[in-house]
Amino acid sequence: MIGRLRLFPMVGSGGRRLFLVLLVVAFLIVALIPRQAQVILQSVGKPFANVLAVPFKAMAGLDRGIRDWWNQYLALQGVYEQNIHLQKEIQRLQGEMNQLREKALASDRLADLLNFRQHGQFQTVAARVVGRNASNWYQALILDKGEDDGIRVEMGVITPAGVVGQVIKTSGSMSIALLLTDPNVAVTGLVQRTRDGGIIQGTAKGFLRMKYIPPLSPVQKGDLVVTSGLTGGFPRGLLVGRVVQVEESEDDLFQSAHIDPVVDFSKLEEVLVLLSIQPEDGIETKVKELDSPVHRSGLP
Amino acid sequence: MKVGLYAGLVLLLVPFQATLLHSLSPFGIRPDLCLVAACVVGFWAGHFEGLVVGLLLGFGQDLFSAGELWLNMVTKAGVGFSAGLMAKHLISTTPRAIFVPMVLFSIFSGVVFLVSSRVGMGIQEVLQGFPRILLPQALFDGLVAVCANWLRARWGPQALNL
Numbered sequence: 001m002i003g004r005l006r007l008f009p010m011v012g013s014g015g016r017r018l019f020l021v022l023l024v025v026a027f028l029i030v031a032l033i034p035r036q037a038q039v040i041l042q043s044v045g046k047p048f049a050n051v052l053a054v055p056f057k058a059m060a061g062l063d064r065g066i067r068d069w070w071n072q073y074l075a076l077q078g079v080y081e082q083n084i085h086l087q088k089e090i091q092r093l094q095g096e097m098n099q100l101r102e103k104a105l106a107s108d109r110l111a112d113l114l115n116f117r118q119h120g121q122f123q124t125v126a127a128r129v130v131g132r133n134a135s136n137w138y139q140a141l142i143l144d145k146g147e148d149d150g151i152r153v154e155m156g157v158i159t160p161a162g163v164v165g166q167v168i169k170t171s172g173s174m175s176i177a178l179l180l181t182d183p184n185v186a187v188t189g190l191v192q193r194t195r196d197g198g199i200i201q202g203t204a205k206g207f208l209r210m211k212y213i214p215p216l217s218p219v220q221k222g223d224l225v226v227t228s229g230l231t232g233g234f235p236r237g238l239l240v241g242r243v244v245q246v247e248e249s250e251d252d253l254f255q256s257a258h259i260d261p262v263v264d265f266s267k268l269e270e271v272l273v274l275l276s277i278q279p280e281d282g283i284e285t286k287v288k289e290l291d292s293p294v295h296r297s298g299l300p
Numbered sequence: 301m302k303v304g305l306y307a308g309l310v311l312l313l314v315p316f317q318a319t320l321l322h323s324l325s326p327f328g329i330r331p332d333l334c335l336v337a338a339c340v341v342g343f344w345a346g347h348f349e350g351l352v353v354g355l356l357l358g359f360g361q362d363l364f365s366a367g368e369l370w371l372n373m374v375t376k377a378g379v380g381f382s383a384g385l386m387a388k389h390l391i392s393t394t395p396r397a398i399f400v401p402m403v404l405f406s407i408f409s410g411v412v413f414l415v416s417s418r419v420g421m422g423i424q425e426v427l428q429g430f431p432r433i434l435l436p437q438a439l440f441d442g443l444v445a446v447c448a449n450w451l452r453a454r455w456g457p458q459a460l461n462l
Contacts (some may be wrong), residue, residue, distance in 0.1 A: 016348050019348075020348075022352075023351070023355075023377070027374060030370045030374070034370075037369075037370065038368065038369050038370070041359075041362075041369040041370060042369060045359065045362070045363045045369065048360065048363065049310070049364075051362055052311065052314060052315065052364070055311050055312055055315045056314075056315040056318070056319065056364070058315075058335070059315040059316060059319040059320055060315075060319045062319075063319045063322075063323065064321065066320075066323070067323065067375050115328075130319065131315070131318035131319040131322065131364070132318055132319075133318070133364075133365045133366055134314055134318040134334075134361045134365040135317075135332060135361065135365050135367070135372070136329055136330055136332070136433050136437055137329075137365075137367065137413040137414070137416060137417045137420035137433065138365060138367060139366075140365065140366040142318055142364055166367055169366070171363065174364075176365070176366055178365065178366050182366070183417075183418065183421060183425065184366070184417065191434075203425070204418065204421065204425040204428045204429060204432075205428065205432070235351075
């Protein structure tokens with residue numbers, strides 16, 4: 001027998017019918033005017049999202065703690081064999097290190113120059129990744145910063161390594177960023193060596209692909225792909241990845257390339273959200289007028 | 301007691317789904333706990349409660365996922381409601397009896413999400429979602445629902461006379 005415990009004993013069958021009718025009407029409104037309904041739901045959902053943010057951040061802290069504990073203790077099994085292997089590796093690397101030190105000194109000087117030139121180019125806010133999309137159907141990150149920190153929809157999300165994705169939803173204290181590997185995100189890109197443009201988009205399998213590369217482009221395996229700055233949210237020149245395979249068929253008008261992203265999307269813990277970008281002519285373009293505290297960084 | 305249980309479910313399940321469950325997902329596939337919860341509540345407490353709990357869980361999930369803001373809400377509410385109606389006509393209501401309905405609901409919900417998340421893509425890309433996400437998740441949801449149903453029968457408010 002199925003036991004029936006009534007949740008709302010004060011609500012009679014008439015009240016329930018009325019509720020169901022109102023609900024059906026609400027669903028019809030959502031179906032008929034999805035855009036307007038989206039705006040209404042967004043404003044209704046903000047307080048709810050703020051309430052949910054409290055257990056969310058607590059669980060994210062717990063998740064982080066468990067992962068740290070796992071890494072520190074349980075993952076140390078087999079560390080003895082690893083230690084012997086690493087000692088041999090250290091001897092080999094010490095030789096290489098001497099050679100690299102010289103190169104590093106030169107590189108540091110160049111990096112300082114580059115940093116000096118680019119310092120303050122992008123206005124960013126650092127956010128911690130507190131969760132992943134709440135369903136399997138999208139590849140997205142949940143960030144612990146939201147509108148209160150100046151984050152708005154369509155802003156770009158990066159790490160010092162390269163492009164991560166784009167903000168698609170915000171609430172007061174949290175936001176959702178769709179990863180570049182999701183098929184619903186498209187960013188205009190450029191093959192750095194050949195300067196040929198194309199559209200970088202995720203695939204259903206979770207890989208990254210650059211489409212619409214001109215048919216005569218000499219793009220080849222190993223070429224770096226950067227953002228072209230033509231779409232909102234990202235300035236020109238942010239690293240996306242490296243070409244691993246070029247596809248060219250006689251039936252297609254364009255070439256396409258598989259890209260190995262520079263960012264490891266499965267291990268992201270902190271990201272930077274681009275609040276404003278500066279075009280190459282030096283005139284700063286504010287994406288949004290912001291009055292929240294942010295920090296400036298000089299990312300490549 | 302029951303209102304508190306449902307409130308706890310709504311407040312904790314979505315954050316759990318998005319944070320801790322991520323570390324426990326074999327092959328990158330996670331069960332949709334909100335869908336399972338809506339189905340189990342509908343199955344045991346009736347279509348009205350299934351609908352209300354599904355509605356709230358779905359809305360919470362919508363706020364923390366990348367899709368449209370109403371999709372989870374409508375799907376979960378529909379599943380909770382349908383599970384309640386279905387349970388009225390089932391002869392056997394053992395914990396295992398929920399497996400087949402749960403798998404069917406999960407496939408239905410999965411098709412809705414698959415189509416909505418692959419708008420403008422080729423049929424090949426849409427079909428890839430079946431073996432990669434939809435079917436494994438449906439089986440996973442079915443197994444979790446059986447466990448949840450068993451726990452509910454063993455430790456739920458009615459079993460404890462609350």
